[in-house]
Amino acid sequence: MGNVFISGGAGFMGQALTRELLARGHTVAVLARPGSASKVPSGARIVAGHPLDASTFSAQVAPADTLVHLAGVTKPAPWKEREFRAADLLSVQQSIRAAQAAGIHHFVYVSVAQPAPVMQAYIRVRQECEALIEKTGILHTFLRPWYVLGPGRQWPLILVPLYKLMEALGSESAVRLGLVTLPEMIGTLVWAIENPGSRILSVPDIRRIGAQE
DSSP, rough: OOEEEEEEETTTHHHHHHHHHHTTEEEEEEETTTGGGGGGGGEEEEEBBBBBBBBGTTSSTEEEEEEEEOSSSSSOOOOOOIIIIIOOOOOHHHHHHHHHTTSSSSEEEOEEEEEEEEHHHHHHHHHHHHHHHHHHTTTTEEESSSSEEBBBBBBGGHHHHHHHHHHHHTTTHHHHEEEEEEHHHHHHHHHHHHHHHOOEEHHHHHHHHHHHH
């Protein structure tokens, strides 16, 4: 089983991923900011630190072989480019520093579906993050969902009929920017962790792998 370090593991996706990895026998360490430690599932090693400052956690990444980066702005919006750069971009830069120092073999990053007609600032920053990770030469998996349905994130369900209609009409963008569920994301993340490699997993990939897992 693998040894996994998660940045952003106290969020809704991170908590679910941590529980699943622990259930499958993996060793998991979760980076938790002050006040977030109580959200980390039991059984994981808590690393007290801040994702925007590698010096607070870099020395505790080892002996992980995989780093999963989930940290970032929790509620993206078109007008938040400054926040994206201050949180998403900087946190990836810090995770890269920590990964290189710890000799991480596989970097897993949840990015965003692209291209898209909206959220240009968000996509632009995520593209920069992907490019930085690629430059390290570390094996890397990029997941590119558009919107992940989960607890407190159900409102897009009203768009499902429209999505199905557009997909039936052969709309490539409706597929690329389709909705995925939290279980599909977790299944795909676990598969990626257990099968290291460099690749990009789009919405159809996430749906397919998530259903298998």
